[in-house]
Amino acid sequence: MVDQLRRVCRQGVTTLPATGAGLSVMGKDKQFSMLTATDPTSERLEELQFVLGEGPCVEAGLTRRPVLVPDLDADGVSRWPAYASAVLQAGIGAVFAFPLQVGATQLGVMDFFRSSRGPLSSSELTCAYALADEAVGILLGGAADTSLTGPAELFQAQGMVMVQIAGTLTEAMSRIRAYAYAENRRLIDVVNDIVERKLKFDRDE
């Protein structure tokens, strides 16, 4: 999984393009920790946010929104004084942080660093979101991106199964997907059965 995630980070560096990328995951203790990065500088900058407890990545995790900082010099210093100066000193001018999440399930954050200042264009943003989606899919165990776009019933089913198995949302997602795979059924059909209460999950596998 780590290799796959590193590949996604590298793809971002090539495609966006970016100077470097890092990816952090949320642990059971609800704390973020760095999982992988494309180069030593990115690794250091990724980790630094958690050491300092501030930065675009940290904020993206807290607010559950992307944090896009095209000009760290202009915008970053007032928002994250300690972190921004360290990043600027490392030769990075822009940071773009994307939370990796499906609704209430928080999996991690992916950051892209650029030496030059400037915003991500519309197509670059689209690309970044697609990479974030891919990372979420990998973190959820290799899911295709259908689990991220809906429809509403899919997420309703996740909530229902979460309560049924007395577990987490992530576990609920896994159980639903595993069932669809094992029964060779489309995810959406399984979801509809759950929402229509024709299919219920137990606590035990």
Next chain:
Amino acid sequence: MTTVSAERLSKIFVEVADTLVDDFDLLDFLHMLTVRTAGLVGASAVGLLLADQRGKLRFMAASDEKARILEILQVQISEGPCYDAYRTATPVINEDLRLAGDRWPEFTRHALAAGFRSVHAFPLRVRREVIGALNVFGSTVGGNFDEADVQIVQALTDTAAIALLQERAIRRGEVLSEQLQGALNSRIVIEQAKGAIAQSLGISIDAAFTVLRGYARRHNRKLTEVAHEVLADPAQLNGLAG
């Protein structure tokens, strides 16, 4: 649709202005907008869709969140008046659903089954970009919008754009993207919470939403916040009915 009352309209704009304060929640605001628009023009239902990063219309808010209405809104990811309004940046007005079967087969089937007879859609515009659409449904045949009504509903739709620009640092173009992504995720949280509540209390998804919204309202909390709490601590679910 009835002729819009100027007094009611001005009350809505005051409410919009009051809402645009620090503690602003986008989903709550969009919901309020759909409810007020429905009340103002006498519509059976009003729904709002925003485009995600792939340019696909996603359901964000509705004056009535019954499953069958969500269905009609969600089907417009590929066809329907909102789809047309979004793509062409032009309002779609006074469509009689009995005649719309060729134009939008899937959408019309769902909308007629839900008891609607007329439909309108307004593009949601922010600066030069179209970022979504507002859907208005009537249950009577011949419930027509006149020019004044069209302008007013378009103005109300445009206030959603104001809300999207309201956040601090409007100078930052990135805010819109951050905000939309946040709202899209919040929408998912609400759906997940609906499911959890429905399962826990043994009620329908629709009833679960009523419980969720009722609790948020009674305690003056943001819908998304309550939804997060419910999912983080399912034991709270039993206390929600109160």
